Amino acid sequence: MTVILHAEPTASAPALWLRPWRPDDADALLAAHRDPLLRHRLTTPLATGAQARRWIDAQSAGWETGSRFSFAVLGHDAGTPIGHVVVKVTGLEDPSCSSTAEVGYWTSAGVRGRGVAGRALETVSRWALGSQRIVPLVRLDLLHAVDNHASCRVADKCGYVLQSVLPAQPPVFPHEGHLHVRAA
DSSP states (O other): OOOOEEEOOOSSSOOEEEEEOOGGGHHHHHHHHTOHHHHHHOSSOOOSHHHHHHHHHHHHHHHHHTSEEEEEEEOTTOOSEEEEEEEEEOOTTSGGGTTEEEEEEEEOGGGTTTTHHHHHHHHHHHIIIIIOOSSOOSEEEEEEETTOHHHHHHHHHTTOEEEEEEOOBTTTBOSOEEEEEEEO
C-alpha cells in the first residue's frame, strides 16, 4: 500500500510530502541518526546500514499488517527525507482496543525549528483520525520526555492536550514523560 500525504505550503514554509519509507532512504536515515540530539531522544538510534535497512523493513511490515503507518517526511523538492512521523496502532490483539494509536516523530537537524514536525504531525493526525480507512481510530496518544520542550510545543500546536505526567521507566525511558492526547 502506498499512501502519500501532502502539507500545503505556508507563507513562510514550502510544501511537505509524506510517504512510506523506501529502501533507498537508508543513507538519509543514517545521516539523520548521526545527530547527537536525535540520538539522545530516540529509544532505538541507528548506526549502521544494516540497522537502517532492518528498520525500513520493519516500517514496511507495519504497513502490511496495519499495525504501524510510518512516513518519511520530504521537503518541497520531494527528494531526501528530512523527518519521520509514525502512527503505531495499539491493542490489535484485542479488537475492542484498536481505536487508539500512538504517534511519534522526529526531524533532521538541518530543518529543526522550522515547523516541519508540527506540519507533518498535523497532516498525519488528520489522516489517521479522518480519511484513512485501514484501522478505525478515535484517539491518538503522543508521549515525550518531560524535558523535551520542543515536542511539547509541537503537541500543543497540533491539538494534543496534556493529559498526564508519566513516571520514568528505566532503562528504556529514564525520565518522566508527558502523555498528550488528541481525539477524533
